[in-house]
Amino acid sequence: MGRYVIRRLLQMIPVFFGTTLLIFLMVNVMGDPVAGLCGDRQCDPATAARLRAEFGLDKPVWQQYLTYMGNVFTGNFGTAFNGQKVTELMATAFPITIRLTVVAIVFEIVIGISLGVVTGLQRGRPVDTGVLVLTLVVISVPTFVTGLLLQLLLGVKWGVISPSVSSEAPLDELILPGLVLASVSLAYVTRLTRTSIAENTRADYVRTAVAKGLPRRRVVVRHLLRNSLIPVITFIGTDVGALMGGAIVTERIFNIHGVGYQLYQGILRQNTQTVVGFVTVLVLVFLAANLIVDLLYAVLDPRIRYA
Amino acid sequence: MPETLKETTPDPTVEATAAPVPAAAAGKPRSLWSDAWHDLRRSPLFVVSAILIVFLLVMAVFPGLFTGADPRYADLAHHYLQKPKWGNFFQEDWFGYDIQGRSIYARVVYGARASIMVAVVVTVLVTVLGTVVGMLAGYFGGWIDTILSRVTDIFFGVPFILGAMVVLTSFAERHIWVVILALAFLGWTQIARVARGSVLTIKQADYVMAAKALGASTTRILLRHILPNAIAPVIVVATIALGGYISAEATLSFLGIGLAEPTVSWGVDISSGQEQLRNAAFVLIIPSVMVSITVLAFIMLGDAVRNALDPKLR
Numbered sequence: 001m002g003r004y005v006i007r008r009l010l011q012m013i014p015v016f017f018g019t020t021l022l023i024f025l026m027v028n029v030m031g032d033p034v035a036g037l038c039g040d041r042q043c044d045p046a047t048a049a050r051l052r053a054e055f056g057l058d059k060p061v062w063q064q065y066l067t068y069m070g071n072v073f074t075g076n077f078g079t080a081f082n083g084q085k086v087t088e089l090m091a092t093a094f095p096i097t098i099r100l101t102v103v104a105i106v107f108e109i110v111i112g113i114s115l116g117v118v119t120g121l122q123r124g125r126p127v128d129t130g131v132l133v134l135t136l137v138v139i140s141v142p143t144f145v146t147g148l149l150l151q152l153l154l155g156v157k158w159g160v161i162s163p164s165v166s167s168e169a170p171l172d173e174l175i176l177p178g179l180v181l182a183s184v185s186l187a188y189v190t191r192l193t194r195t196s197i198a199e200n201t202r203a204d205y206v207r208t209a210v211a212k213g214l215p216r217r218r219v220v221v222r223h224l225l226r227n228s229l230i231p232v233i234t235f236i237g238t239d240v241g242a243l244m245g246g247a248i249v250t251e252r253i254f255n256i257h258g259v260g261y262q263l264y265q266g267i268l269r270q271n272t273q274t275v276v277g278f279v280t281v282l283v284l285v286f287l288a289a290n291l292i293v294d295l296l297y298a299v300l301d302p303r304i305r306y307a
Numbered sequence: 308m309p310e311t312l313k314e315t316t317p318d319p320t321v322e323a324t325a326a327p328v329p330a331a332a333a334g335k336p337r338s339l340w341s342d343a344w345h346d347l348r349r350s351p352l353f354v355v356s357a358i359l360i361v362f363l364l365v366m367a368v369f370p371g372l373f374t375g376a377d378p379r380y381a382d383l384a385h386h387y388l389q390k391p392k393w394g395n396f397f398q399e400d401w402f403g404y405d406i407q408g409r410s411i412y413a414r415v416v417y418g419a420r421a422s423i424m425v426a427v428v429v430t431v432l433v434t435v436l437g438t439v440v441g442m443l444a445g446y447f448g449g450w451i452d453t454i455l456s457r458v459t460d461i462f463f464g465v466p467f468i469l470g471a472m473v474v475l476t477s478f479a480e481r482h483i484w485v486v487i488l489a490l491a492f493l494g495w496t497q498i499a500r501v502a503r504g505s506v507l508t509i510k511q512a513d514y515v516m517a518a519k520a521l522g523a524s525t526t527r528i529l530l531r532h533i534l535p536n537a538i539a540p541v542i543v544v545a546t547i548a549l550g551g552y553i554s555a556e557a558t559l560s561f562l563g564i565g566l567a568e569p570t571v572s573w574g575v576d577i578s579s580g581q582e583q584l585r586n587a588a589f590v591l592i593i594p595s596v597m598v599s600i601t602v603l604a605f606i607m608l609g610d611a612v613r614n615a616l617d618p619k620l621r
Binding site: 018136139143149242244248249 | 457458460462464465466467470472476550554561562564577581584585595599602603607
């Protein structure tokens, strides 16, 4: 187990540097980081040159990347062009987005897995067909449409919730945004659980469990569900990273000032340090989530051993 | 839905023996593809999605067949945010008018081309690139696999919409090819992973060993034996992904960074519709419904093809 974790951590190193380098190149080579600094006007050449020298943008890109990474490892993510430290932006943005993601994941697990179990056990019945049609509809409607319409109906027309989230973003205001963020993945989790449960209902161990007279509830939860969860956990694990990155749409609809908001502003204003810094952290989260998923396999299925 | 529909049809093996054997196929077992086609034609899911897709493609290629109205003609004086007249089928005012007094029906019809073109071209690019990378990694293994797989991991690690936004901001003018490039740049990883996995199992097959033993060249083995047999899961994933790209185009436009006026696309209309959401929701809802129907059609097609190609999932 310990050796497996170390091997996986070593494999992550090239991916981490590769992904951050890719983002770094995309932001630096394709865009002009200085362009956003003079408002909507073009910078005059002298100012542009001075700014480039000030931010070290006149050096070759590989050198900039190395300097940047060196700083990151000492906890210095640089300064946004407006003078605010990127770490300060992160300190306010990440807690909000993490809360939002947690709400979304809870929805996925609670609603997605329960619907999946119910439909998987009732294949072909009206409940099953109904839920499946519903999942198809949810997957087909783009997230921002779901978000805008729910906001319009619940927030503006019926006044059930407040249409935008306050700057502290307390948990109760994040329930609807969390559901919107989770919606598409929720539908996938339902379908995955359903397929997995339906496949395993015919397994020998289920027949054994039923034959030895275990109550149905125990058979379903302890035997059937536990064995059916591996593909679902894999999906949810990789989804953590996608949700945090995908929150850009949800955060924009509900005016949540989290990671997505900062990235959106950063990309539009070509604020290199903010974009690269936030994406670097997102990549780390993504890699860590994948590792945790791999380790969870062994918890769910004791036959899996890591040598 | 796909699985339930399948259960109502008789067991495929029983059906195959009971059905009269076509004269041409007598004595010769059907290939995977003709078998799949045989199943597909009987799948209601396939029929419905295929009709929808043909309809949408015709709309994309010949928008003039559906409306005589000009999607860019604006008449502020008369039609400003006029509500839809649901009874006037296929008329200019069927879906009402947007804030600039342009016929929403005409815009929806003409918008199909840009949206569908982005999705189709991105899917083709992504499928070609992903299949080549996946096939090389899976077939050759060793250091080629290590390098290609790590590169795939690297591109997979960049959040999709975010990456596309970064690419798009660097272009001053965001016409259709820029959006296609931005989506294809990060989209190929999923196909590469699926293709690699598929090739890994296929390359152990006896017919590949036989071709090798007979001295077939690597190119021949890859193109004649590996590719046709490993492509099935790739096609399924690509079909479903196509719907996703339609959605992605709309999402980028919603974020104000995708296609922009004067291009007519569903995404452009959705993003301009959100400003009038509170007094004229139909301006946003109608193009959104078109996007949703298109995505749904491609997801259903992907499901139907998967059911036909992979009898294990039934």
